[in-house]
Amino acid sequence: xxxxxxxxxxxxxxxxxxxxxxxMGERARVIAVEGASLDxxxxxxxxxVGESGSGKTTLARMLLRLIEPDSGELLIEGRDFxxxxxxxxxxxxxxxxxxxxxxxxxxxxxxxxxxIVGEPLEIHEPQLSxxxxxxxxxxxxxxxxxxxxxxxxxxxxxxxxxxxRIGIARALILRPRLVVADEPVSALDVSVGAQILELLQNLxxxxxxxxxxxxxxxxxxAQLATRIAVMQGGRIVETGPAEQVLGTxxxxxxxxxxxxxxxxxxxx
Amino acid sequence: xxxxxxxxxxxxxxxxxxxxxxxxxxxxLRVNLFALTERERIAIRGRDIAMIxxxxxxxxxxxxxxxxxxxxxxxxxxxxxxxxxxxxxxxAALERAAVPDPAMRAxxxxxxxxxxxxxxxxIAMALAxxxxxxxxxxxxxxxxxxxxxxxxxDVTVQKQILELLARLxxxLGLALLFITHxxxxxxxxxxxxxxxxxxxxxxxxxxxxxxxHPQHPYTAGLLRASPQLVRRKLEPIPGNVPSLTALPTGCAxxxxxxxxxxxxxxxxPELRNAGPEHRARCILVDCVSPGAAI
Numbered sequence: 001x002x003x004x005x006x007x008x009x010x011x012x013x014x015x016x017x018x019x020x021x022x023x024m025g026e027r028a029r030v031i032a033v034e035g036a037s038l039d040x041x042x043x044x045x046x047x048x049v050g051e052s053g054s055g056k057t058t059l060a061r062m063l064l065r066l067i068e069p070d071s072g073e074l075l076i077e078g079r080d081f082x083x084x085x086x087x088x089x090x091x092x093x094x095x096x097x098x099x100x101x102x103x104x105x106x107x108x109x110x111x112x113x114x115x116i117v118g119e120p121l122e123i124h125e126p127q128l129s130x131x132x133x134x135x136x137x138x139x140x141x142x143x144x145x146x147x148x149x150x151x152x153x154x155x156x157x158x159x160x161x162x163x164x165r166i167g168i169a170r171a172l173i174l175r176p177r178l179v180v181a182d183e184p185v186s187a188l189d190v191s192v193g194a195q196i197l198e199l200l201q202n203l204x205x206x207x208x209x210x211x212x213x214x215x216x217x218x219x220x221x222a223q224l225a226t227r228i229a230v231m232q233g234g235r236i237v238e239t240g241p242a243e244q245v246l247g248t249x250x251x252x253x254x255x256x257x258x259x260x261x262x263x264x265x266x267x268x
Numbered sequence: 269x270x271x272x273x274x275x276x277x278x279x280x281x282x283x284x285x286x287x288x289x290x291x292x293x294x295x296x297l298r299v300n301l302f303a304l305t306e307r308e309r310i311a312i313r314g315r316d317i318a319m320i321x322x323x324x325x326x327x328x329x330x331x332x333x334x335x336x337x338x339x340x341x342x343x344x345x346x347x348x349x350x351x352x353x354x355x356x357x358x359x360a361a362l363e364r365a366a367v368p369d370p371a372m373r374a375x376x377x378x379x380x381x382x383x384x385x386x387x388x389x390x391i392a393m394a395l396a397x398x399x400x401x402x403x404x405x406x407x408x409x410x411x412x413x414x415x416x417x418x419x420x421x422d423v424t425v426q427k428q429i430l431e432l433l434a435r436l437x438x439x440l441g442l443a444l445l446f447i448t449h450x451x452x453x454x455x456x457x458x459x460x461x462x463x464x465x466x467x468x469x470x471x472x473x474x475x476x477x478x479x480x481h482p483q484h485p486y487t488a489g490l491l492r493a494s495p496q497l498v499r500r501k502l503e504p505i506p507g508n509v510p511s512l513t514a515l516p517t518g519c520a521x522x523x524x525x526x527x528x529x530x531x532x533x534x535x536x537p538e539l540r541n542a543g544p545e546h547r548a549r550c551i552l553v554d555c556v557s558p559g560a561a562i
């Protein structure tokens with residue numbers, strides 16, 4: 001049996017809580033994530049669901065080692081990710097990329113789209129010529145449904161949905177295997193959000209991607225996820241196949257989340 | 269934007285054309301909101317018409333205790349109330365918005381409250397002025413404009429706030445103008461729906477009717493693009509909302525519409541009758557039978 005793409009065991013992260021503006025001495029520690037264990041198999045979409053403050057973003061950041069866990073194990077295809085340093089770490093990092101929530105805040109307003117999307121190549125594939133880099137950028141822009149003449153324009157010239165496509169192109173240009181999408185459609189209109197969800201589905205098929213989807217919205221998660229992990233108060237309280245978690249939830253918190261979703265009384 | 273126009277809160281440079289009529293408390297007299305002097309409008313705003321906003325953290329004053337902020341709203345409309353009376357009204361307002369332990373909460377600052385509690389404080393503040401001026405012989409607040417009041421909240425908290433608004437509507441006989449992009453929330457709170465696109469109402473009618481038998485292609489498209497708990501093929505609407513400075517000459521939705529005809533590009537259609545109290549701004553309304561796959 002092959003090892004999962006990503007394996008997390010008992011991850012824990014605490015932050016020091018501000019005890020007051022001028023407080024002295026020992027600060028209280030707030031537990032953000034405690035005892036989080038999960039496997040991510042290649043090709044699947046795992047969704048981490050939870051309300052604000054449940055620790056889902058902290059967990060995702062630990063999985064990418066954007067923040068270091070206090071304790072626990074993190075393996076990538078059986079190799080110790082937490083011990084990786086230098087070039088080995090950089091090589092693993094290019095395999096995992098991130099798509100952000102805010103398509104306005106996550107693109108440098110003073111860079112042209114071509115430079116934004118091509119920048120990861122400068123770092124990870126510096127041997128490419130300008131023309132080669134340009135071709136790669138044009139190719140990935142087409143893959144996300146953008147015209148390649150977007151390269152010479154600036155982010156403000158695009159709508160929120162187009163900007164999210166640019167962010168996805170930047171994440172995919174290094175051909176990563178794992179893409180972490182943090183609330184990828186929550187800042188978009190319904191009609192445009194559906195376009196992005198469809199695009200993410202098509203890209204997963206075309207590029208053989210594994211997704212880690214972070215979302216507070218169960219309806220969004222229902223469209224993409226193969227498995228769901230529900231977080232509450234820093235702990236994973238329920239995990240299982242998507243249909244099972246959504247259809248026959250066992251944990252009371254998952255049940256209350258599902259019951260709180262306003263549903264349309266009629267199917268259009 | 270429509271809501272801000274009704275409240276007389278448009279930014280400088282904005283111009284309003286048309287009329288909006290507010291019925292007097294006893295139902296007899298009606299006033300045109302856009303023909304009021306600034307002084308008359310100030311008297312109505314906050315007392316007869318109140319508004320709550322999407323982000324309670326930015327709508328509340330961070331350096332003022334929430335009780336004092338509610339008191340300010342009350343004094344603005346009832347300047348001669350004694351302090352003890354104002355305090356009594358503040359607590360009553362917080363209680364009405366189902367804020368637990370109102371006396372303690374009134375002394376706190378907005379950052380000490382959770383998102384759901386902040387939204388409750390906003391609701392308390394919105395309804396406080398009208399309720400307090402009842403004792404002065406005025407009427408209750410009669411219209412509450414709620415602009416995406418639950419968008420920033422978690423679903424479990426959203427549910428509590430929607431239930432609170434429904435109860436206030438029932439208890440106070442309040443009319444609610446609820447602005448949202450979430451069709452699920454619409455289905456839960458609304459009796460009637462008006463769908464806007466690019467600055468115009470494109471469909472309006474009874475909530476169940478509009479959701480079950482949308483007559484405008486945009487409404488139908490929104491419904492098919494909304495994620496539901498059950499996985500199904502979402503059908504996104506292609507393209508983007510046009511910029512208001514570069515609207516098409518004909519129907520604003522025509523460039524994105526799968527059912528467009530040549531005549532769609534010539535003129536913006538009028539609202540057409542599509543059933544009892546149901547109207548849609550589409551030339552196909554007469555040709556398409558209700559509920560037909562658009």
